[in-house]
Amino acid sequence: MRGAPHHRHLALEGVDGAGKSTLGRLIATHVRAQGIPLSRIGQHSWLSPDATRVIVDLREGRACEYSVETIVDAYVRDKQLLSRSIGNLLETRNVLSDRYIVSDAVYMDALYGIPYRDTLDRHRAAGTRFPGLLIYLDVPASVASARVLKRGKSMRHYENTYTLAAVQRVYQRLLFEDPPPYLPPVVVFGNEDGAHDDGRAQPVLAAVDAYLADAPIPGTGLRDMTRV
Numbered sequence: 001m002r003g004a005p006h007h008r009h010l011a012l013e014g015v016d017g018a019g020k021s022t023l024g025r026l027i028a029t030h031v032r033a034q035g036i037p038l039s040r041i042g043q044h045s046w047l048s049p050d051a052t053r054v055i056v057d058l059r060e061g062r063a064c065e066y067s068v069e070t071i072v073d074a075y076v077r078d079k080q081l082l083s084r085s086i087g088n089l090l091e092t093r094n095v096l097s098d099r100y101i102v103s104d105a106v107y108m109d110a111l112y113g114i115p116y117r118d119t120l121d122r123h124r125a126a127g128t129r130f131p132g133l134l135i136y137l138d139v140p141a142s143v144a145s146a147r148v149l150k151r152g153k154s155m156r157h158y159e160n161t162y163t164l165a166a167v168q169r170v171y172q173r174l175l176f177e178d179p180p181p182y183l184p185p186v187v188v189f190g191n192e193d194g195a196h197d198d199g200r201a202q203p204v205l206a207a208v209d210a211y212l213a214d215a216p217i218p219g220t221g222l223r224d225m226t227r228v
Contacts, residue, residue, distance in 0.1 A: 012098050027201075061156065102174065
């Protein structure tokens with residue numbers, strides 16, 4: 001599914017603490033400075049009370065005995081509603097998601113043993129909108145968990161080095177080792193040092209510019225995975 005011809009949907013992906021919010025801010029500032037309309041949108045729609053209840057219970061690590069079917073149904077329902085919102089936005093602007101369906105599939109695989117391909121195939125069959133480009137922030141799990149700790153907030157049950165490393169392994173399989181044939185192009189950004197206003201994110205910004213202009217990403221074909 002696509003929006004208007006000149007409006008694109010891209011999604012940031014990576015574990016908690018990878019630096020997605022910071023990079024998202026830099027991308028939005030860069031794109032808007034060129035007079036190009038862009039909206040940032042979060043991971044969940046929160047538009048279904050039943051789906052929200054399940055997702056929040058799981059995120060907070062509450063002792064709830066949800067079946068695999070209930071978990072998948074909740075996440076798919078939430079993303080179908082979010083997909084509709086994104087479609088509406090694409091009529092007038094580009095959209096940058098701070099995680100989306102790939103993140104759901106990865107975390108559900110790592111935390112609950114639900115194969116990522118099952119989740120993505122379900123979205124594919126249901127007509128959920130897929131982004132046109134994925135930007136994957138690659139950082140060591142130890143660095144990511146340390147960043148989460150520095151936020152000074154209560155850490156969720158999966159925000160630790162061991163679990164984030166397991167999540168990263170699933171990302172590796174999904175994005176690079178055994179991707180589904182319908183997976184969008186992937187740009188990989190090594191963000192060990194953090195993307196700040198000092199030029200380190202420039203390769204990503206150049207890739208975003210190319211994607212929004214419907215041009216090949218510099219140095220590679222658009223459908224190839226490239227590390228920038």
